[in-house]
Amino acid sequence: MTLLLAAGLVLAPGCSRASSTGTEASPRVLVGAGATLPYPLYSKWAAEYARVDPTVRVNYQSIGSGAGIRQVEAGVVDFGATDEPMNDAQLARSSMKLVHVPTTVGAVVFAFNLPGQRELSLTPEVAAAVFLGAVQRWDDERLRALNPGRTLPSEPIIVVHRADGSGTSAALTTYLSRHDEKWNATVGAGTSPRFPVGVGAKGNEGVSAFVKSTPMSIGYVELVYAKQAGLSMAHVKNPAGRFVAPTLEALDSAARSVSASAATSNDRVVLLDSADENAYPIAALSYVVLPLDARDRGKAEALAKFLWWAVHDGQAFARELDYVVLPPPLVTRAERALRDLRAEGRVLLPAGG
Amino acid sequence: MRTELDAAYSGRTLAARAATAASCIAVAIALVPLLAILLYVAQRGLGALSWSFFTSLPKPVGEGGGGMANAIVGTLELVGLASLIGIPIGIAAGLFLAEYRTTLLARVGRFSADVLAGVPSIIVGIVVYAVVVVRMQRFSTLAGALALAVLMLPLVARTTDELARTVPDSLREAALALGASRWRIAIHVVLRTASPGIRAGCMLAVARVCGETAPLLFTAFNNRFWNESVLDPTSSLQVQIFTYTMSPYDDWHAQAWAAALVLVAIVVVLNLVARRVLRGPRAA
Amino acid sequence: MNEPAALTDPPTSSATHAPRSIGEPSHALVDRSLVAVGGGAACIVGLVLVAVAVVVLEMALPSLRELGFGFVTGRHWDPVHGDFGALPFLFGTLVTSLVALLLAVPVALGVALFLTDLGPPLLRRPVAALVELLAAVPGVVYGLWAAIVLAPLLRTTVEPALEAHLGFLPMFRGPKVGVGLLCASVVLAVMILPTIASMSREVLRAVPAELREGGLALGATRWDVVRRIVLPHAKSGIFGAILLGFGRAVGETMAVAMVVGSRADITGSLFSPGYTMASVIANEFAEATSTLHVAALAEIGLLLFGVTLAFNVTARLLVSRVRGPEAALARVARPREESA
Numbered sequence: 016m017t018l019l020l021a022a023g024l025v026l027a028p029g030c031s032r033a034s035s036t037g038t039e040a041s042p043r044v045l046v047g048a049g050a051t052l053p054y055p056l057y058s059k060w061a062a063e064y065a066r067v068d069p070t071v072r073v074n075y076q077s078i079g080s081g082a083g084i085r086q087v088e089a090g091v092v093d094f095g096a097t098d099e100p101m102n103d104a105q106l107a108r109s110s111m112k113l114v115h116v117p118t119t120v121g122a123v124v125f126a127f128n129l130p131g132q133r134e135l136s137l138t139p140e141v142a143a144a145v146f147l148g149a150v151q152r153w154d155d156e157r158l159r160a161l162n163p164g165r166t167l168p169s170e171p172i173i174v175v176h177r178a179d180g181s182g183t184s185a186a187l188t189t190y191l192s193r194h195d196e197k198w199n200a201t202v203g204a205g206t207s208p209r210f211p212v213g214v215g216a217k218g219n220e221g222v223s224a225f226v227k228s229t230p231m232s233i234g235y236v237e238l239v240y241a242k243q244a245g246l247s248m249a250h251v252k253n254p255a256g257r258f259v260a261p262t263l264e265a266l267d268s269a270a271r272s273v274s275a276s277a278a279t280s281n282d283r284v285v286l287l288d289s290a291d292e293n294a295y296p297i298a299a300l301s302y303v304v305l306p307l308d309a310r311d312r313g314k315a316e317a318l319a320k321f322l323w324w325a326v327h328d329g330q331a332f333a334r335e336l337d338y339v340v341l342p343p344p345l346v347t348r349a350e351r352a353l354r355d356l357r358a359e360g361r362v363l364l365p366a367g368g
Numbered sequence: 369m370r371t372e373l374d375a376a377y378s379g380r381t382l383a384a385r386a387a388t389a390a391s392c393i394a395v396a397i398a399l400v401p402l403l404a405i406l407l408y409v410a411q412r413g414l415g416a417l418s419w420s421f422f423t424s425l426p427k428p429v430g431e432g433g434g435g436m437a438n439a440i441v442g443t444l445e446l447v448g449l450a451s452l453i454g455i456p457i458g459i460a461a462g463l464f465l466a467e468y469r470t471t472l473l474a475r476v477g478r479f480s481a482d483v484l485a486g487v488p489s490i491i492v493g494i495v496v497y498a499v500v501v502v503r504m505q506r507f508s509t510l511a512g513a514l515a516l517a518v519l520m521l522p523l524v525a526r527t528t529d530e531l532a533r534t535v536p537d538s539l540r541e542a543a544l545a546l547g548a549s550r551w552r553i554a555i556h557v558v559l560r561t562a563s564p565g566i567r568a569g570c571m572l573a574v575a576r577v578c579g580e581t582a583p584l585l586f587t588a589f590n591n592r593f594w595n596e597s598v599l600d601p602t603s604s605l606q607v608q609i610f611t612y613t614m615s616p617y618d619d620w621h622a623q624a625w626a627a628a629l630v631l632v633a634i635v636v637v638l639n640l641v642a643r644r645v646l647r648g649p650r651a652a
Numbered sequence: 653m654n655e656p657a658a659l660t661d662p663p664t665s666s667a668t669h670a671p672r673s674i675g676e677p678s679h680a681l682v683d684r685s686l687v688a689v690g691g692g693a694a695c696i697v698g699l700v701l702v703a704v705a706v707v708v709l710e711m712a713l714p715s716l717r718e719l720g721f722g723f724v725t726g727r728h729w730d731p732v733h734g735d736f737g738a739l740p741f742l743f744g745t746l747v748t749s750l751v752a753l754l755l756a757v758p759v760a761l762g763v764a765l766f767l768t769d770l771g772p773p774l775l776r777r778p779v780a781a782l783v784e785l786l787a788a789v790p791g792v793v794y795g796l797w798a799a800i801v802l803a804p805l806l807r808t809t810v811e812p813a814l815e816a817h818l819g820f821l822p823m824f825r826g827p828k829v830g831v832g833l834l835c836a837s838v839v840l841a842v843m844i845l846p847t848i849a850s851m852s853r854e855v856l857r858a859v860p861a862e863l864r865e866g867g868l869a870l871g872a873t874r875w876d877v878v879r880r881i882v883l884p885h886a887k888s889g890i891f892g893a894i895l896l897g898f899g900r901a902v903g904e905t906m907a908v909a910m911v912v913g914s915r916a917d918i919t920g921s922l923f924s925p926g927y928t929m930a931s932v933i934a935n936e937f938a939e940a941t942s943t944l945h946v947a948a949l950a951e952i953g954l955l956l957f958g959v960t961l962a963f964n965v966t967a968r969l970l971v972s973r974v975r976g977p978e979a980a981l982a983r984v985a986r987p988r989e990e991s992a
Contacts, residue, residue, distance in 0.1 A: 046507070046589070046601065055615060059428040061592060074601065076590040077611065079938025090505050105941060173829055178914030178931075180731070180939025188732075205732035206939045214829050214925045215914025217935065218614040221799065228804050229830065243616035335430060377871075384873035391770040394762020395779055398849070401842045402786045405797050409789075457693045464690025477694035479964065480701040485899035486960030487704060488930035489906075491953045494937065495707045518700055525697055526896060527851055530889045534858030551686040565854035572787055572850055579790035582905045582934055610792050610906075628793045635788035639781075 045318050047075040049083030049096030050182050051219065052121050052237055053301045056338050057096070060329045064321055067328075071317045080182055081206070084304055087113065093318055095304040098182025099206055112307035116322055116352045119330075120270045120286065120339035123187045123297040124261040126226045126246035127233040129153065129168070135249040136161045136258045139194035139296075142251070145233065146174055146191070147198060148212035153231065168231070175225045175234035178215030180207040186299035187235050190287050238266070239337045255292035262295075266339045269294035278347035300345070305356070312358040319356050319363045326350070409632070413625030421626055426592055426608070429617045436627055438594050442602040443578065443634065445509055446588060449598070450516035450577055455570050458521050462528020462566070463554050469533070478529060485522040492518050493583030501587055507601035512588025519580060520573040527569025531562040571642055575635045581606045605631045708953045715947035723951060729916040729927075731936065736948035738955055740916040744926035745959060747833055748908065749901040751922070752840035757894060759841075760848035767849075768856040769864075769878050780853070787846035795910030798839040803830030803911055806838075811923050826921035829913070833926040836912040840904055844897040851896065855889030856882060891971055895964060902960055905934045929956045 047057070054077040061073035075096070083095030088110050100115050125142060127135055137145075141157050144150040150157055153167045177184045188204040202208050216222045222234040223244045233249075238261055241248050250258035259265050272291040277284050286298040303322060309315035326349040330340045341349070356363045420435045427434030461481070465474045496515040501507055535558045543553045559566070589601035590611065605627045612624035715723065719736060726737020763783060767776050807830030818824040859882050867877040883890075913925020914935065929952050940946045 041596070044600075048589070051614060054611075055429050055617070058426075058592065059430070062428045062431075072593060074589075074591055074593070076585075076607075077614075078585050081941045082586070082938040084941065089502050091501055091507065101941075108943075171827070178909065179935035203732040206941065207731040207936050207945070209728070209730040209732065209916070213915075214831055215927075215935075216799075216831075217795075217910045217914070220614045220616060221910060223616070224799060225831070228800065229807070237616075240616040243618065380873050380876055384875035387765075387875040387878065388770045391762045391766040394759045395766050395771070397759050398763050398786070398845055399779075399782060402782060404801065405789055405793065406785070408797055408801060409793060457696055460690050461693035461697050464687075464694045467690070468687070473691055473694055477697050480698040482895050482899060482964045483957065483960050484697065484701045484704070485896050486902045486956070486963075487701075488903040488933065488953075488956065490930065490934045490937065491704065491708060491956070494711075494953075495704045498707050498711070499703070518704075521697060521700065522899075523847075523896065525693075526892060527854070530851065530892045531854055531858060534855055534886075534889060536860055549680075550683045554686060554690075562858070565858060568850055568854050571784070572847060575784070575787040575846075576900075578788065579792075580906075581790070581792050585938075606790060606792070609790060613792060613796060628790060631790055632785065632788045636785065639784060639788075 042070050042072045043314065043317050044072045044074055045094070045314065045321065046092045047073065047083070047094040047096060047303070048078050048086050048092045049075075049094075049304070050080045050098050050301065051077040052098050052182060052239075052299075053077075053096055053119055053338075055239070055336050056119055056333060059332050059336060060321075060325050063329070063332060064324060067324060068317075068320070071321060073321060079180065081180065084109075084113070087111075087304055087306065090310075093305065093309075093314055094322075096301065097304055098299050098301050099185040100300075100302055101304075113304050114307050114352050114355060115302040115304055116326070116349050117284070117300050117341060117345045118303050118322075118325060118349070119301050119333055119341060120266060121183075121299050121301055122238040122261050122266050122269075122295055122339070123183055123190070123235050123299060124238050124241050125233060125249040125251070126223065126236050126241045126244075127249060128226050128230050129247065130230050132166055133247045134162075134165060135247065136252070137249045138252040139191060142249075143191045143195035143198040145172060146176070146210060146213070147201070148174070149197075170231045173229055173232040174210070174213030175216050175222050175229075175232055176210045176213050177219075177222060177235075178217050181219075182206065182299065182301070183219060183235065183237050184208055186287070186297060190297050193287065242337055251296055253292070253294055253296040254288045254290065255294075257292055259293065259295045261297075263334065263337065263339060265293055265295035266298055269296070269298040270339050270342045270345075273342050273344050275344050278344040278351070284345065284348075298339070307356060309356070309358040312361075312363075315356065315358040316363050319353050322349070323353055323364065326353075406632070409625055409628050412622065413627070413629040416622035416626035417629065421623070421630075425594075426603075429615070429620060432619075434623065436603070436605065436608055436623065436630070438591060439603040439605045439608040439627065440630060440634075442509070442588070442591070442595065442604040443606065443631070445595075445598075445602060446512050446516060446584070446604055447574060447578055449509065449513035450520060451570075451574060453513065454517035454520035454573065455524055457517075458524025458570075458573070459528050459559075459566060461521075461525040463532055463559065465525065465529040466532030467550070467554055467558070478526070481522040481525045481529075484518075485526065488582075489515075489519055489580045490582040493586045496583070497586040504599075506599065507587060507589035509588055509595055509598045509600060509602040512584050512602065512604070513598075515583035515587045516577040516580065519577050519583065523573040523576065524566075524570055527572070528562070528566050531565035531569065532558050534565075535561045567642055571635075571639050574638055578631055578635050579606065581610045585610075605634075705954075705957060708950050708957070711950035712947050712954050714943050715951040718944065719948070719951075723948070724955065727918065729932070731940070731942070731945045731948075734942070734944055736944070736951075738929070738952055740918050741927050741929040741932055741952060742955065742959070743918045744833065744836075744912065745902055745928040745930070745956070747922075747926065748836045748840055748912065748928055749898060751833070751837035752844060752901045753894065753898055755837065755841035756845045756848060756897060760845050760893075760897070761852060761890070763845075763849040764852035764856055765878060767853045769874055769882060783846055783849055786842065787850070791843070791904065791906040792910075794839055794843055795907035798835060798907060798911045799831065802838065803835050806830050806835055815923075822920040823922045826919070826923045828923050829925065831911045832913045832922070832924050834922040836908045836926070836928070837922070839907050839911060840901045843904060843907060844900045847900055848893045848897040851893035852886070852890045855886045855893065858889075859885045888971075891967070895967060898963060898967075899960060902956065902963075903930055905930045909934045929953075929959075 057075040080097035086092040087095040154169045185206045188208045192199040192204045216225045219236045219240040222236050223240045226232050226234045250260050268291040269289040272289040288296045420433050423437050424435035468474045500511040543557045590607045591601045591603045595602040609624045609627045612620040727739050728735050728737045807828050811828040814824045867881045909931035915925035916927045933949050
């Protein structure tokens, strides 16, 4: 009896599968691996692009930026994805020439759990002090000075950070290093920093779940996660002196304040501390990484076309998933990068795109 | 004299009752986390179980109706292939370890199996990636199955070894006296007698690999669609649970818990099937 | 167990066997193929281990060369600054695995004995099925449940209670965040329980009925039979089960990574966050960009090999020192067997 039930469960989808492969031609599969931040957006793009071009299938899995890049270099995947673009030293060390194509913008927020208190203001210096363990209680005078009129309990702060390496950690630590000398000297910036205090949780979701279930805790997560989990997010002081909440509008301001020169230069684009007074200061650009000169022309062309669609038409799907649309200078930059791509020596994309 | 014996007897009876009580307490302690976990998984996952869960492919977040049909089939393929590779080799090795236990090869083999049992699943995944995936320049169901087989191997081998050793020598001697050769003894006497236990060991190994995610991330990868062959990356419940769990969306979380329920159900069904199909003689 | 020499020597010639029936394959040939197949399988196990070790060694070379022995004794793990020391992970792995064993082994043995000797016969089948169910739960689910349900429970109820009653011991003192070494140990204990219980149960079941019945006929209670006959007979099998359980605890990746607290520090408290070798590899491998970082993680993998090896060797040495099952059996079973 159970045997029949089990067999039925296995065969039923198998039957529909047989018919689906019978009716469509064998599509070309583009395999990508990398960061977790853009996973929901990329899987949405994969589904939408399958309607635009049914001969191409995009298969993206988030296993980590570093692994993704290594797998691009090993030729196992067609493209990688990272929030922490490779620096010159890493690019020089790489076994193949890699191109970074910007695709979307994310943000790092401070999520906290204070029963009865949904608003909190932080400056980068005080945030650094909290994560360094210098500020240990919620009613510390530095926090009270920033939050007049808000009730801060006399309890120890439980800090939670990322246990696994991540671009989110890289963005945060870069930001804190710029503002706080002590942070820069001790912890530094990178995907796997050594936090002096606090507990490590796995993944953005792990941090988010920890904050949600642990009163008196504070951690940093990607905007999408904090929003979806309904966590309280801190206002952060930007260079213009305003305390800005991490809303999509504030991030739009940050993205749009990228200067037009970014379109033509090759410098790393830094979305931290945008000049716009409405901008949220901790935004991060996410990239797709792929080989400059690919071996398989058919695949490389399909990939280039997909990415072209992604930075143009694909941006329409960003907002509903809590991602920020690429500003025009960065779209131009992406176009430039895509036009550089070649396979077997010849350029992939025609001049019109 | 009688009173001394009585006292001794009642002392032992008391000890016996205490031991029985202790074992009942142990069972209760063991069942508490089990029921807690199962209830929690059911509570969070039952709502997402539906016909479309079993028959449709994953959909991007925001679009309802996605399912894990490819993941279910993928898990069955991976575990099936891994068992096909790992179980026969494991049983053969285990029988050898038991029958020729004093030889150097058996001693080394037993030691290797114990050490291999301690290798973290992520390292197995990384090694199979380096050896198979990079050479083939692609992720594949085959690579995933190989990684799982490596995880199953020491468990099956050592359980078979221990259980084969419990078969009394009197049985072996009786068979020898009847003129049976070693292979006959190994298969017809030892294997048959120990088979319920060996089957339990195999099911333990299968249950284990049904729950392992890390080795599949770098080998079988994942796939939003069906895999066309064993040389393609494949979706699996293990990886989908991990991916959806690590995502920010409640809809995907619910699907992850539903997938966990399905995974447990698959293992239970496999267990039942194994019990029916591989019924051996009841152990002495 | 008794091992008459004839049984353990490889077969010599077929001359010693009784006349074969017509049509049967040559016994000697098939015997030799069996040895070859079995021996080959055992070789495969060994070769797989060697292959894994070699690949990990190759990946670890840069770190071995650059960091040397200081890697094992180093207490700092800082990938951003290229500073790698494995001691905190060694500590975490040993603590969590040993505490898990401490928690799981008595319970597992109790369950196994319930299923074979001490429990009411009607309850045995359902309980057995339920315990097997524990093995069916995926590691990720254990991790999630532990993070969402167990950790808060530990933080609010269990750890304060432990501190109140056992707080004179440093290991039960300290700030309580829920996740940490204790949480990881408990999850591991639950995960290795079915392995140890199932294998012990099979080994206990295989103790011949005559031995049990003999004891009962002599007026022994069930517990006497268990203590003096069954357990000594099954000692080596149970020991094997515990080794497998330890191996599983040391190697468990996902569930521990989610609740161990991921803090590379050595403290005296079980409540504090810690880190294990398997979980740091799981957490950092996918994102590691520098060659040294990857190599350091691979070296931790090598260290893990060393730990499992050392534990296996030590455990076997310890057991062979203590009187083995042979001696115990000699006191109980041999007279019965000889007269059979």
